[in-house]
Amino acid sequence: MSSNAAIRAARLSVAPMMDWTDRHCRYFHRLISRDALLCTEMVTAPALVRGGALHLLDFSPEEHPVALQLGGSDPAELAQAARFGQDAGYDEINLNVGCPSDRVQSGTFGAVLMKDPGLVAECCAAMRAAVDVEVTVKCRIGVDDQDPEEVLPEFIARVAATGVGRFTIHARKAWLEGLSPKENRDIPPLDYDLVRRMKGLFPALHLSINGGVTSLDQAEAFLEAGLDGVMIGRAAYHQPYDILGRADARLFGGQPAPQREEIARDMLPYIETHLAGGGKLAQVTRHMLGLFAGQPGARMWRRVLSEGAHREGAGPELIEAALAHVAEARGAA
Known part of the structure; x- marks a missing residue:
C-alpha cells in the first residue's frame, strides 16, 4: 500500500x-x-x-x-x-x-x-x-x-x-x-x-x-x-x-459502516483462527465491549462478554449469546 x-x-x-x-x-x-x-x-x-x-x-x-x-x-x-x-x-x-x-x-x-x-x-x-x-x-x-x-x-x-x-x-x-x-x-x-x-x-x-x-x-x-x-x-x-x-x-466520502451486529459476526472467523492458534477469547473480545455503546442491550453485551470470555473453553458462541441479549433489548425498547 x-x-x-x-x-x-x-x-x-x-x-x-x-x-x-x-x-x-x-x-x-x-x-x-x-x-x-x-x-x-x-x-x-x-x-x-x-x-x-x-x-x-x-x-x-x-x-x-x-x-x-x-x-x-x-x-x-x-x-x-x-x-x-x-x-x-x-x-x-x-x-x-x-x-x-x-x-x-x-x-x-x-x-x-x-x-x-x-x-x-x-x-x-x-x-x-x-x-x-x-x-x-x-x-x-x-x-x-x-x-x-x-x-x-x-x-x-x-x-x-x-x-x-x-x-x-x-x-x-x-x-x-x-x-x-x-x-x-x-x-x-x-x-x-x-x-x-x-x-x-x-x-x-x-x-x-x-x-x-x-x-x-x-x-x-x-x-x-x-x-x-x-x-x-x-x-x-x-x-x-x-x-x-x-x-x-x-x-472520507465513503460507504456507511455495516450494522453493529454484522461487525460482531464478521469477527467470528478471526476469533476462531485465534482460538485455533492457542489464543484466548478475552484477548479479542475485551476490545469489542464498546460496540453497542449507547444502544439498547449495551450493558448486557458488555456483561456477557466480560464475565464469559475468561472461562475455560469460551468460544464464538459467546458472541451469539451476547447478540441475543442485544436483540431482546432492542425488541423491548
Missing part, C-alpha cells in the same frame, strides 16, 4: 494506546472503518533491535493502512527498527515524542525528547535514510516549564528540515514529574489555537491534532478550520461505532 493511502487515511486516525491498540483491536476497528489510519501500540526500538522481539510487529493484512509507532532515542537503533517495520509491511513509521510515562523517560524517549529537537532531528534523518515508507512524528506542544509558543515552532522546524512532512500534535504539555500518564492526558490545559497557528506557520506540512477530541463533530470542525487530520484516542476505543462507524461516510 502506498504512503499516499496513509496520508489520505490520516484525515482521521486512531491514536496509539498502550495495552489497547493491539492487533486484535486494530482488526476489529478495520471492520468498522475501511478508511481511517490505525496505529500500533508503541513498540520500543531496543525491544526489536536488542531484544529480537520481532513478534511485536505481527499484524493482519486486513489492517492496512496501518502505522507502526516506535519509541527510542538512538538514531542507529531507530533506523534498524524502522527497517524491521518496513520489512514487516507497515505503511508508515511514527516516532513517539509524546508519551510521558516513567518507563519511557527512563529510556530517554517519548515526551522528554521535546527538550532535544536536535536529537529528534537526528533520529528522523536516520530513519528516513533507512526506509522508503513515510516517517512521521507524534509530539506534545512542550514539556514542563517550556513555553510552547517558543519551543513548538522551533521543534517542528528542526524536525521538518530532515524531510518529515507529517506531524500529529497532542495539544497539551506533558509534565514529566508530578503527574501520572493518565493525569497527563487530562490535567494540562488543551491549546488547540496553538496547533491551528502551526498550520499557518507551516502550510506545507500535514498537521493532525490530538487530545480531548470526543466526537466527529469536533473532528469536522478542526478539518474545516484548516488542519489536515484529527487523531482520536479513548473515544474511538470506547465508542468505536459512534466514531469509526460514521467516519467513512462523513470524513
Whole structure:
C-alpha cells in the first residue's frame, strides 16, 4: 500500500494506546472503518533491535493502512527498527515524542525528547535514510516549564528540515514529574489555537491534532478550520461505532459502516483462527465491549462478554449469546 493511502487515511486516525491498540483491536476497528489510519501500540526500538522481539510487529493484512509507532532515542537503533517495520509491511513509521510515562523517560524517549529537537532531528534523518515508507512524528506542544509558543515552532522546524512532512500534535504539555500518564492526558490545559497557528506557520506540512477530541463533530470542525487530520484516542476505543462507524461516510466520502451486529459476526472467523492458534477469547473480545455503546442491550453485551470470555473453553458462541441479549433489548425498547 502506498504512503499516499496513509496520508489520505490520516484525515482521521486512531491514536496509539498502550495495552489497547493491539492487533486484535486494530482488526476489529478495520471492520468498522475501511478508511481511517490505525496505529500500533508503541513498540520500543531496543525491544526489536536488542531484544529480537520481532513478534511485536505481527499484524493482519486486513489492517492496512496501518502505522507502526516506535519509541527510542538512538538514531542507529531507530533506523534498524524502522527497517524491521518496513520489512514487516507497515505503511508508515511514527516516532513517539509524546508519551510521558516513567518507563519511557527512563529510556530517554517519548515526551522528554521535546527538550532535544536536535536529537529528534537526528533520529528522523536516520530513519528516513533507512526506509522508503513515510516517517512521521507524534509530539506534545512542550514539556514542563517550556513555553510552547517558543519551543513548538522551533521543534517542528528542526524536525521538518530532515524531510518529515507529517506531524500529529497532542495539544497539551506533558509534565514529566508530578503527574501520572493518565493525569497527563487530562490535567494540562488543551491549546488547540496553538496547533491551528502551526498550520499557518507551516502550510506545507500535514498537521493532525490530538487530545480531548470526543466526537466527529469536533473532528469536522478542526478539518474545516484548516488542519489536515484529527487523531482520536479513548473515544474511538470506547465508542468505536459512534466514531469509526460514521467516519467513512462523513470524513472520507465513503460507504456507511455495516450494522453493529454484522461487525460482531464478521469477527467470528478471526476469533476462531485465534482460538485455533492457542489464543484466548478475552484477548479479542475485551476490545469489542464498546460496540453497542449507547444502544439498547449495551450493558448486557458488555456483561456477557466480560464475565464469559475468561472461562475455560469460551468460544464464538459467546458472541451469539451476547447478540441475543442485544436483540431482546432492542425488541423491548
